Amino acid sequence: MKSIKVLIGLLIIGILAIGGYGFFEFNQINEQEPPIQTITFNQDQIDYTNVTKRYTILGGLIPIERTYLNEETTTIQSDQIQNSLVVQEDALTTITYPDQSVQTFTGSQELGLEENGEYRIEIEMNSADGSTFHYDFLVQVDAKPLISISNLNPVQGELLIIDISNIKMDSLIEVESHFRPSAIIQKDHEARFYLPMAYREVAKSYPLSLMINGESYEYSIEVQPYSFKEVHFTVKPSVVSSTVGNTDAVDQYRATIYPMYETFETEEYWDGNFIAPVEGARISSSFGEMRFVNNSKTATRHAGIDYAIACGTDVVASNAGKVEFAGFLTMIGNTIVIDHGLGLKTFYEHMEDTVIKQGDLVEKGQIIGHVGTTGYSTGCHLHFQGMVKNQSINPEFLYNLDPQ
Ligand SMILES: [Zn+2]
Secondary structure (H helix, E strand, C coil): CHHHHHHHHHHHHHHHHHHHHHHHHHHHHHHCCCCCCCCEECCEECCCCEEEEEEEECCCCEEEEEEEECCCCEEEEECCCEEEEECCCCCEEEEECCCCCEEEEECCEEEECCCCEEEEEEEEEECCCCCEEEEEEEEEECCCCEEEECCCCCECCCEEEEEEECCCCCCCEEEEECCCCCCCEEECCEEEEEEECCCCCCCCEEEEEEEECCEEEEEEEECECCCCCEEEECCCHHHHHHCCCCHHHHHHHHHHHHHHHCCCCCCCCCCCCCCCCCCCCEEEECCCCEEEECCCCCCEECCCEEEECCCCCEEECCCCEEEEEEEEECCCEEEEEEECCCCEEEEEEEECEECCCCCCEECCCCEEEECECCCCCCCCEEEEEEEECCEEECHHHHCCCCCC
């Protein structure tokens, strides 16, 4: 009898212990927050809206289902077109766009929310034990283009780079300026173009107007004077007639070079600073130099830099690009034109020879020919010129294009 009493006693203690543990375990889980799955939209962590958690107590004997509700809907403000949603791999996301169209996908994603307005995002996740997790939230997108102009106080002959970001795909971008902009190239949510401060234009304030998807953005560019060199010299009339007087040479030059003012590569090949096309040369004529011949009141202007150095010296590509022209022209001799992208071009003239051909892709520093004195030239030198459309830019700015 005594042993039965002991047995019953032990049984009661056992039931109490298990019950107590079970009650304790149940309470523990009840008081916990629902097991949150980490969801972030940009940098914000999103609160759940509805979680049904399934679990068991008493070592699997009793199944429990518990639902947690969160009445508040999170609204996130975003001034970005590109937004990042980070969820677990199997999460199913449904986005309702401002126009009420719906898109569904699984896993994390970079979201291009192209139109301003309200987006509803609903995320559903399930776990192996049958628990379900819902996250509903709103994203209010108010994205504006970000416009960066490399310099609002440039000097004559400087090249401006204008970067536009945070714009929707295939945006309509128009530029209104006294200067002729390069081609405008857009990739995804970014666009870029160049604006040359053509050296012949007077130093003053010029308005720049950008029209992006119907919205206008106004700027004022304060062009500062650049001190161009002045050179006075005399030339025999017979020499004049053989150069500018040779209409065939002029016609050939115009027929070949002028069409290149309108062509452009849609790929941007150049990278970092441009480099001088010859090493160790003396600058025999500077950029924009004003040449007063035979006491003339009006100057002819030098549109590039002349590098005087021995014939046969290597000439290298100032930056990476695509060879648009390689050939001989009576006026400027053996000539190479490289398009570095978007119509930013460098010209190499009076060369002894050219060792690359039209259509070649060249690297920065690659040998493209040798210094000569072909065409109308009075000595071994390389005429080097930077162009956007028909506007010359100072190569010195190309050498310092990269702010790093
Ligand atoms: Zn020259």
